[in-house]
Amino acid sequence: MSKQRTLLRGGTIVSMDPKIGILPKGDLLIAGDRILEVAASIEASDASLVDATNMIVSPGFVDTHRHIWQTQLRTIATDWSLFDYFVQMRSIYSGFYNPDDAFLGNHVGALEALNAGITTVVDHCHIMNSPEHSDEAVRGLQDAGIRGIFCYGLFENPENWATTPTVLKEGWRHDDARRIKQEKLSSDESLLVFGFAPTEVTATDFATGCREIEFARELGAHRISCHVSMGNYDAGVEFVRQIGEAGLMADDLLFVHGSTLTDTELSWMADHGAAISVTPETELQMGMGNPVAVRAAEAGVRTSIGIDIVSNYSGDMQGQMRLLLQAQRGIENARHAGPPREIRFKAKDVLEVSTMGGARALGWESRIGSLTPGKQADIVLTRCDDINMVPCIDPVGALVLNANPSNVDSVYVSGRQVKGGGELMHADWPVIRERVRRSSERIVNGFDSIDRRAIEDAAANLMFTDS
Ligand SMILES: [Zn+2]
Known part of the structure; x- marks a missing residue:
């Protein structure tokens, strides 16, 4: 059976691969868990198409x-x-x-x-x-x-x-x-x-x-x-x-x-x-x-x-x-x-x-870190039509100095999409959120019940030799 293929089309590709560099407008083809191809234009009629227009495509x-x-x-x-x-x-x-x-x-x-x-x-x-x-x-x-x-x-x-x-x-x-x-x-x-x-x-x-x-x-x-x-x-x-x-x-x-x-x-x-x-x-x-x-x-x-x-x-x-x-x-x-x-x-x-x-x-330079054909498809799509991202004259500057997580539209790990359309997939966030709040409240209440002076004194003796 052939691997599932996804074509990210028409994005600004910041590859972090010196041989590919930055493509102002380019395509990236994912096949299974890997990046198959990165180029100015790719034909892949059997691939599912993702419109990456007005997005920066970069490595995770x-x-x-x-x-x-x-x-x-x-x-x-x-x-x-x-x-x-x-x-x-x-x-x-x-x-x-x-x-x-x-x-x-x-x-x-x-x-x-x-x-x-x-x-x-x-x-x-x-x-x-x-x-x-x-x-x-x-x-x-x-x-x-x-x-x-x-x-x-x-x-x-x-x-x-x-x-x-x-x-x-x-x-x-x-x-x-x-x-x-x-x-x-x-x-x-x-x-x-x-x-x-x-x-x-x-x-x-x-x-x-x-x-x-x-x-x-x-x-x-x-x-x-x-x-x-x-x-x-x-x-x-x-x-x-x-x-x-x-x-x-x-x-x-x-x-x-x-x-x-x-x-x-x-x-x-x-x-x-x-x-x-x-x-x-x-x-x-x-x-x-x-x-x-x-x-x-x-x-x-x-x-x-x-x-x-x-x-x-x-x-x-x-x-x-x-x-x-x-x-x-x-x-x-x-x-x-x-x-x-x-x-x-x-x-x-x-x-x-x-x-x-x-x-x-991590010793994984041949596995991740750049949009290089053959590497794992760990990919981020960052939206450039949000109010804090227009215009996007320098895509590297936009990623480093302008973008925040709310601009991250889509994320792929090993070819599997975990975020799309600005939303996490496969996660029941409203349910998890309430569990986190309850967990946090219980831990904080526990902390408040402890008299920490003796612990502070012991730590001060350890950390500050002149105290
Ligand atoms: Zn640490």
């Missing part, structure tokens, strides 16, 4: 770092420092999540990402309060139909405040991670694959960090997601240097934040193919230093963008691209004695980071 965005489970705590972290985040989110709120909350957070978070044109996401998932949480977190992503890596988090959340603690033997997460890999995510060719997130490197000794990385490799984790070099929060630790010196640096390491990575560390990463996920909004808000994206890219490191926490920020790539672009321009402009004559960091550079950059960081 790749978000390389998100804690998706926090979706139903949206806006909780609006004015938080990293200290607040550690005390409130990681030490209290997380303990009130039951397995259904883990499902909802991950499911709705993945739908939110798809709605915004993010077709691939790395879930750094540290909401494993029990094996049932792991099952439900995975199911939340799989049911949404998003591509990605589920990074099993070892971090030990506090005892579940909400229910009688389940009796689980010490170290159970190691066994559970192995079970998830073997039973749920055994294939590296599936839409969702297995990854690993060690315990926070600042919360354990270096030998433990090394053992956890080796364990992830033993399990066959596709990527190992690790928060590092967060400005004054882990000053002097230089975990990446230590990893390099210990002979553990490899291309399966996906470091996150990294604002204060040294030149030596960046060169270790570049030499071994390790990647960085820059999360501009977190780094700027929480005092981690300036985003390292341009320094890392110039050092030859595989550089990508993550959104991190939707308990604070909006979950779309358009906003993060804009923030990264202008933050970097601000840094560079401030170095000039006078007004800059030229702006060095361009919109096309940040669009590259959010598409092909993400693909390279």
